[in-house]
Amino acid sequence: MIICSWNVKGLNDPSKVVEVKKILSRHNISVIAIIETRRKEGNAQRIQNKFGSAWLWEMNYTCSPKGRIWIGWKHNRVNFQLIRKTDQTIHGDLSDKDGLFSVCFTAVYGLHTIEHRRPLWNELVNLSAVLTKPWLIMGDFNSVLFSGDRVNGNPVQIAETKDFEECIQAAGITELKSCGNMFSWSNKGQGDQRISSRIDRAFGCCDWQSIFTEVCVDYLNPGISDHSPLLLDCNIAHHQGSRPFKFFNYMASHERFRQVVQEGWDTPVVGTAMFQVWQKLKAVKKGLKHLHHKHLHQSC
The missing domain is CATH 3.60.10.10 (Endonuclease/exonuclease/phosphatase)
Structure with a gap:
């Protein structure tokens, strides 16, 4: 389209x-x-x-x-x-x-x-x-x-x-x-x-x-x-074909969970308030996806 x-x-x-x-x-x-x-x-x-x-x-x-x-x-x-x-x-x-x-x-x-x-x-x-x-x-x-x-x-x-x-x-x-x-x-x-x-x-x-x-x-x-x-x-x-983001409950109890969320939310963004919130949420999602991947890799 x-x-x-x-x-x-x-x-x-x-x-x-x-x-x-x-x-x-x-x-x-x-x-x-x-x-x-x-x-x-x-x-x-x-x-x-x-x-x-x-x-x-x-x-x-x-x-x-x-x-x-x-x-x-x-x-x-x-x-x-x-x-x-x-x-x-x-x-x-x-x-x-x-x-x-x-x-x-x-x-x-x-x-x-x-x-x-x-x-x-x-x-x-x-x-x-x-x-x-x-x-x-x-x-x-x-x-x-x-x-x-x-x-x-x-x-x-x-x-x-x-x-x-x-x-x-x-x-x-x-x-x-x-x-x-x-x-x-x-x-x-x-x-x-x-x-x-x-x-x-x-x-x-x-x-x-x-x-x-x-x-x-x-x-x-x-x-x-x-x-x-x-x-x-x-x-x-x-x-x-893209995969939707999924939040797994175990991540909330992970020792690095709060740090990952804080680091994502502290990402500097310039723009309107809505744009800043959107970009910060994307940064948090990226960090949590990396945490999930690393956790599964270590568990195998």
Whole structure:
């Protein structure tokens, strides 16, 4: 299952449609969230027909006349069941035909002001409270999260990041690992005139992170847009064979148990509070797995 999110800055140019089709084919994408299509609802079907009959689509024209978000999926590979639309999100259940992959998926396109984005943060927190399966969130949030997320331009202010940070904490989500371009958007200026920022992101809840532990978001070159496409290979086959962690009661009475747990929990981690807890728990798990392996080896 390969999922893509891309702010294409409009599909009004035929060359952009061609470029999106190339991305879909080159990377064997099954699901794509196309952000900022700039197409009126009456023209949407004509554009979608150019992608072929293999693709089905959901759009949020009922909440935004500009159709700010389109989700497309290859219906012979996956199913997408719409649950909710707003002017800044499309949310639904995403699963593959083999029954190996079943998650909640939210495509995001944040509005352009701090005030107008606040309903988005509330929406994500409310969704987090009712989810019963792994949750993936991808898109253009139109907001930086850390002070280092912008190069040149105006310095990042606390007011810009505060609501985003609080949303992440309240929703219990963490950013997925990434590779490629650090900054997902630029004004394509030259030298000191080039402003770059990281406003396109992918997040997962704890259930997502525990299943797709090694998944990495690839930030591709922006190409026709001023935004980078985000590419996520969920690599189902790899994760299907992994062994779940098991805690054996005898370890609690082992003479090194408390030391191993303390060492894992003291691992220095930088990031949000939820991210720190998650990484510390992973460190504790690693130490306990090593203790279990060593104990069995000594017992044989």
